Amino acid sequence: MNRPMLTALLTIGLAQSLKVPIKKMQTDQWEWDTLLETGGMPSSHSAGVTALATYVALERGVSSVDFALSTVFGLIVMYDAQGIRRQTGELTIKVNEMNADLERMAGDSHAKQSEKRSVKLRERLGHQPEEVVGGALLGLITGGISYALTGRRKKKSFIF
Template identity: 50%
Template sequence: MLNRAICTALVGIGTAQFLKIPLNYLRTDKWDWKKLFGSGEMPSSHSSAVTSLTTYIALKKGVSSIDFGASSIFSLIVMYDAMGIRWQAGQIAIAVNDMDEQLEIIADNHPGINHKKREKELKEMLGHLPVEVLGGIALGIAIGAGSYFFEKPK
């Protein structure tokens, strides 16, 4: 049998990724199935995964357990990274893509300047806004609690 904690975290990831599709539709009026495998946006699948795992462990082992302590620190690091480093990397990608576009315009207007446009733009949606992380946290708590309460007693 599979490890219940791992399965809970995987359900957290899958549910968050799936929810990105209808939430994106509500915002844009377009169905974009690529959101199922993309990063960024609402809700944060990273936050949902680690929060569902931490919630499940808290209910199963107790908040004074070493498992809960380790999972909590792991969760904080992942969510900080999603909002901080990964968000900043996305902002840098936006700036690089904009500069590449501007260089192409400059090169077209000045025959002596050579510029080869990038074949593929850098991915800009890498991290999360705080509200997207909060959405992942709320979803993760619900999934972790559900996993615990629907677990069959041994």
């Protein structure tokens, strides 16, 4: 069994599951579709990559190539989630607003054209920085717990 990968995947599932009650606290409604959506608190991507990096750090040490790889790719994922994907979501909001404005201005003459695009583009694609941090904290906890449950203790120094 590949325990680090299993830890990361289970952490992603846990983070996605936590989005439902967190969304309920924010909106006072159960929104079960958040189980399958990107965005929201906590970031499941950040949680998964941080759980992986944490487990690898505890198992192999922070000077290992495995830790370097998991950390660098994890940082790229987290940067993408709160940077590029979030900006794409903000741009999508503007596109949806422009489409709604165009439909209002065009009136009936535009009705047939708007039938082709009746579905709004998804606006929630990325994460706010606090959602990324929330996911990273969850990943630190689950990665540490998963390693502790193995009962192994690293013999050499954690740092080197």
